[in-house]
Amino acid sequence: MNTPQVQATILIILVPLMFSYAIPLLGWRWRGSAFFVALAAIGASMVCSFILLYTVLTQGTIHYHLGGWLPPWGIEYVIDPLNGFVGVVVCVISFLVTLSSKESVQKELPDKKVRFYTIYLLLFTGLMGIVVTGDVFNLYVFLEIASLTAYALIAIGEDGAPLASFNYIIMGTIGACFYLLGVGYLYIVTGSLNMADLAKLLPPLYHSNVVLIALAFFLIGTAIKMGLFPLHVWLPDAYTYAPSAVSAFIAPVMAKVMAYILIRVMFTVFQPSYLIEMVPVASILSWVAAAAILVGSIMALAQKDLKRMLAYSSVSQIGYIVLGVGLGNKMGLLGAYLHILNHAFMKGCLFAVAMALMYRTGKRNIFQLGRIHRRMPFTMAALVIGALSMIGIPPTAGFFSKWYLILGSIDARNWVFVAVILISSLLNALYFFRVIENAYFEGVHGHSQKEAMDGIAKVREEVPLSMLIPIILLAAGILLLGLFNERIISGILVFALPPGF
Amino acid sequence: MIIQYENVIIKTICRMLIPFLQLFAIYVLMHGHYSPGGGFQGGVMMGASFILLVIAYGLEEARQRISLKALTIYACLGLFIYSGIGAWALLMGGNYLDYGKLPFPVSSVPAARAMGILGIEIGVFFSVMAIMICIFLAIASYDTGGEND
Amino acid sequence: MIEYLMSKYNYWIYVVLMMIGFYAMMGKRNLVKKLIGMNIFQTAIILYYISIGVKKGGTLPVVMEGATRAADYVNPLPHVLMLTAIVVSVSTTGVALAVLLMIYRRYKTLEEDEILKSMR
Numbered sequence: 166m167n168t169p170q171v172q173a174t175i176l177i178i179l180v181p182l183m184f185s186y187a188i189p190l191l192g193w194r195w196r197g198s199a200f201f202v203a204l205a206a207i208g209a210s211m212v213c214s215f216i217l218l219y220t221v222l223t224q225g226t227i228h229y230h231l232g233g234w235l236p237p238w239g240i241e242y243v244i245d246p247l248n249g250f251v252g253v254v255v256c257v258i259s260f261l262v263t264l265s266s267k268e269s270v271q272k273e274l275p276d277k278k279v280r281f282y283t284i285y286l287l288l289f290t291g292l293m294g295i296v297v298t299g300d301v302f303n304l305y306v307f308l309e310i311a312s313l314t315a316y317a318l319i320a321i322g323e324d325g326a327p328l329a330s331f332n333y334i335i336m337g338t339i340g341a342c343f344y345l346l347g348v349g350y351l352y353i354v355t356g357s358l359n360m361a362d363l364a365k366l367l368p369p370l371y372h373s374n375v376v377l378i379a380l381a382f383f384l385i386g387t388a389i390k391m392g393l394f395p396l397h398v399w400l401p402d403a404y405t406y407a408p409s410a411v412s413a414f415i416a417p418v419m420a421k422v423m424a425y426i427l428i429r430v431m432f433t434v435f436q437p438s439y440l441i442e443m444v445p446v447a448s449i450l451s452w453v454a455a456a457a458i459l460v461g462s463i464m465a466l467a468q469k470d471l472k473r474m475l476a477y478s479s480v481s482q483i484g485y486i487v488l489g490v491g492l493g494n495k496m497g498l499l500g501a502y503l504h505i506l507n508h509a510f511m512k513g514c515l516f517a518v519a520m521a522l523m524y525r526t527g528k529r530n531i532f533q534l535g536r537i538h539r540r541m542p543f544t545m546a547a548l549v550i551g552a553l554s555m556i557g558i559p560p561t562a563g564f565f566s567k568w569y570l571i572l573g574s575i576d577a578r579n580w581v582f583v584a585v586i587l588i589s590s591l592l593n594a595l596y597f598f599r600v601i602e603n604a605y606f607e608g609v610h611g612h613s614q615k616e617a618m619d620g621i622a623k624v625r626e627e628v629p630l631s632m633l634i635p636i637i638l639l640a641a642g643i644l645l646l647g648l649f650n651e652r653i654i655s656g657i658l659v660f661a662l663p664p665g666f
Numbered sequence: 667m668i669i670q671y672e673n674v675i676i677k678t679i680c681r682m683l684i685p686f687l688q689l690f691a692i693y694v695l696m697h698g699h700y701s702p703g704g705g706f707q708g709g710v711m712m713g714a715s716f717i718l719l720v721i722a723y724g725l726e727e728a729r730q731r732i733s734l735k736a737l738t739i740y741a742c743l744g745l746f747i748y749s750g751i752g753a754w755a756l757l758m759g760g761n762y763l764d765y766g767k768l769p770f771p772v773s774s775v776p777a778a779r780a781m782g783i784l785g786i787e788i789g790v791f792f793s794v795m796a797i798m799i800c801i802f803l804a805i806a807s808y809d810t811g812g813e814n815d
Numbered sequence: 816m817i818e819y820l821m822s823k824y825n826y827w828i829y830v831v832l833m834m835i836g837f838y839a840m841m842g843k844r845n846l847v848k849k850l851i852g853m854n855i856f857q858t859a860i861i862l863y864y865i866s867i868g869v870k871k872g873g874t875l876p877v878v879m880e881g882a883t884r885a886a887d888y889v890n891p892l893p894h895v896l897m898l899t900a901i902v903v904s905v906s907t908t909g910v911a912l913a914v915l916l917m918i919y920r921r922y923k924t925l926e927e928d929e930i931l932k933s934m935r
Contacts (some may be wrong), residue, residue, distance in 0.1 A: 233764035327917040
């Protein structure tokens with residue numbers, strides 16, 4: 166099956182990679198070209214990802230042998246519906262966020278634009294490589310590419326950014342090294358590094374301790390990288406102090422790709438029956454995820470800084486995805502997949518709004534926002550749609566993913582999880598309504614009305630179009646995804662379920 | 667931070683040693699097939715030869731011999747060689763890094779694969795050399811102000 | 816008991832090294848010491864991978880005359896994987912050093928307590 170569409174598998178990584186080192190060469194001469202080259206590369210990847218998803222749904226799983234070597238000896242890239250779906254999500258969100266980052270980068274980091282876009286495009290390459298590959302060690306290589314570039318991008322922010330990035334370096338390296346140890350243990354017992362090959366060779370060995378230790382290392386490594394509850398400590402600082410364009414790119418996309426690694430390791434390399442019946446990993450994961458949901462929401466209530474609140478809210482949303490994975494039935498897993506898609510759009514929209522607020526007012530404090538809807542009506546409308554979706558109000562997209570998760574919890578006869586999801590939706594309502602109230606009415610909690618209105622002029626002064634259009638597109642996307650979610654589930658996601666569900 | 671000592675012994679030894687170090691780096695690169703070595707190791711040794719120059723003679727001497735613009739061009743050139751050979755294999759009809767399909771004037775497919783790997787190692791060599799020197803120069807000159815762009 | 820320890824001595828060595836590196840990352844207050852601990856941690860993993868490829872009576876994985884069977888050579892795949900891991904380790908150390916320089920330029924100290932105190 167060597168049609169040109171199949172070559173899109175490698176083009177989806179090759180194009181951003183080659184463009185990323187064309188940027189320094191072009192940037193010596195024409196500084197402004199960095200943004201357009203990056204945008205063109207991500208656009209080309211987006212087209213490739215659509216081609217790949219269409220090809221997978223019509224013709225079946227794509228196997229791409231790198232270098233012409235057959236699987237157990239060579240590296241193989243496998244695209245099945247789960248891969249294609251996550252690839253489309255990552256590409257679309259990256260494209261929209263990159264489009265909106267032009268003015269913000271120009272304002273916050275004017276003399277570092279060329280190097281910024283080089284590292285940005287390398288981060289995108291790393292994330293797409295994780296999505297596309299079918300070989301556990303190749304996944305480690307791309308994981309490290311993505312992590313290193315993320316460390317560098319986060320460190321060029323403002324006040325506490327270098328220290329936050331150093332914390333992330335230490336914890337992220339531990340996570341990646343644990344993943345590498347897991348790969349090592351699996352290689353010792355089976356002698357293979359290919360995911361499909363491991364899935365065939367592992368079942369006779371499920372009684373041994375080595376496979377159990379390998380699974381433990383995989384899970385803890387991925388949990389550190391994702392920001393799952395007890396190991397999430399690096400996440401709020403890293404998302405808050407990074408430059409606005411970097412937060413808007415990393416927050417929606419990177420944690421989803423790490424959750425994809427978790428799903429891939431749990432359900433493709435190890436069989437679901439091993440994880441649910443023989444070793445109670447799935448139930449442990451779901452209880453940890455429930456704790457993550459509650460802790461994230463409670464911590465988000467206490468924040469005054471918009472980006473820090475959104476970062477804690479991300480911790481709790483990662484808990485939703487892992488809860489769906491850990492429930493172990495069809496509805497829960499569909500809810501997790503749908504939440505990957507929805508949360509990427511919601512957090513992309515919210516962080517882009519935070520970027521727009523930083524661009525226009527330079528402030529991130531919620532309580533100083535008073536009546537800003539007069540200056541930036543469209544941006545605040547997008548914020549309201551994003552907030553409603555995070556709370557889970559129909560017909561926005563967030564309602565449907567929570568609906569599937571609740572159905573999955575009911576199927577598993579676990580009423581505690583249903584209560585956890587409902588309580589956290591209430592907590593989401595609390596802290597998002599506080600933001601909306603401060604944005605639309607006068608300043609509350611100690612700031613007098615006069616003080617709030619003096620600081621902000623009453624004239625309408627929106628953000629530039631290149632930042633506004635992606636925000637509106639993301640908000641419209643949230644509404645459309647909510648309305649058409651049935652078609653997405655029956656058309657794409659049902660094929661992405663592992664066999665046996 | 668790195669000042670120039672008046673030390674004849676170090677300068678003379680380094681002046682004799684550095685060309686041999688560079689020659690050995692190229693030897694390690696070319697013999698990556700048959701003995702321990704390859705692109706990364708050769709690149710690191712080549713970068714180390716420049717770092718030895720900086721340590722013995724001071725920062726200004728190294729800056730005169732290789733500028734930041736040249737380093738950026740070397741790094742990007744090395745990566746272009748790597749991806750270019752892979753993409754050339756794509757254009758010739760194979761999969762991404764399928765060196766067997768490249769039109770080298772050799773007799774059999776395994777020999778073509780050997781030539782392809784050599785080309786890739788050369789690309790890695792340039793990149794790693796440039797990046798090693800770049801990291802060292804950036805860290806060594808942090809207190810006298812960073813370089814431009 | 817002694818035989819259990821001695822027959823798997825490579826695993827014990829790498830566990831001890833890993834724990835030393837881990838303690839340095841978590842327990843030390845100076846940022847450079849944390850970085851060195853991270854390096855020790857990654858080096859322990861590299862040593863572990865190389866040690867699992869060893870065969871009894873095997874020689875270097877370089878083609879030599881007189882040794883033609885696969886059982887004569889040490890398994891070369893872990894060596895290749897660890898080349899990549901060494902490159903990753905070097906790059907991470909490079910990025911971490913650059914970030915440490917930024918911290919030093921801003922706070923004039925590299926002790927974690929003093930940095931946190933001056934950030935409040």
